[in-house]
Amino acid sequence: MPFINYENREISFKIVYYGPGMSGKTSNIIFVHKTIAEDKRGELISLKTSEERTLFFDFFPLELGHIATFSVRFNMYTLPGQIYYEASRRLILDGADGVVFVADSQRSRYERNILHYQLLEKNLMLYKINPKAFPIVLQYNKRDCDTPIEIGTIEKQLGLEDVPVFEAVATRGDGVLETIRELSRRVISQFEV
């Protein structure tokens, strides 16, 4: 549920990039940040380890614009992918309005993708959210790797039916904006009655 501040006339949505370690979540958010107009974005904050891995999260606020008398904002987060940061992922997922799941297309990472998607569903259910009714977009990143896993294998393994799928090479920006555009549309559409 978005947070609405009546005094400041602001509506804030929380968007989270989720996925296994090194799948390209930070590359996604960096590309989005540098692509959009300066007056639409706040500073990109990254909390990294000495090995340049995301320690806690990356964050930046994106000003969508004004609708009626309200200013609408998307607060964009990525989460650490390493398996031992499960507690961090669970905490930052709290209050999310939509999730981009960034999967790694390398065949050696297939099982890790499945595990992390299952953890995502489990964490959403901890917050009493039905993953099937929650805005999620699946991105197959690193499509430029040698013999990438076939599109459809993750959805088939997990029994996903209505999750939109995008191919991407986030370091080049390919597919990044298409992914976040679809997720954003779904987040907004979720509130129509």
Next chain:
Amino acid sequence: MKALTMETSNINTQKLSDVLSDFIAETDSIVALLLNKDGTAIASAGSENAIDTTAMAALIAGMFSATREVAKMVGEHQFSILLQQGEKRHIHISLVNEHVMMAVVFEGFHRIGRIRYESRKACKTIGAALAITDQTNNNQKVISIPEFKEVALNLIDSIFTNK
């Protein structure tokens, strides 16, 4: 087109901002910020222009959540106060309730006693205001902005488009 409705937190943020302004006047702190555990700033007072309160709210919420996990590891439900001491500026964070916390940026560490005392008072007032909101409105309110969806989708398409 159908009207868009949203269930929202119906918090009287003006009342909360007033409490924070009083706190700033009493303690001469730099910024007082009220935020929820999702990382959203609810209200603020003081020299807000000097500090990016949006980013600060996200970072403090993450920090507080992480500390709560640490508290559980040592057998506590949570730590109700966090204190960060710098060379010149310091941050005092106190829990208002399960979902809301108050962060204060101040200078002069010798004034920590006053900061703590006034923070406790402010948190009590804010907690009471939030509790009244819960009771009177069941914390839910519906707003209606008929053009919301159409305008929002147009904004999304224009922002997230390859130039």
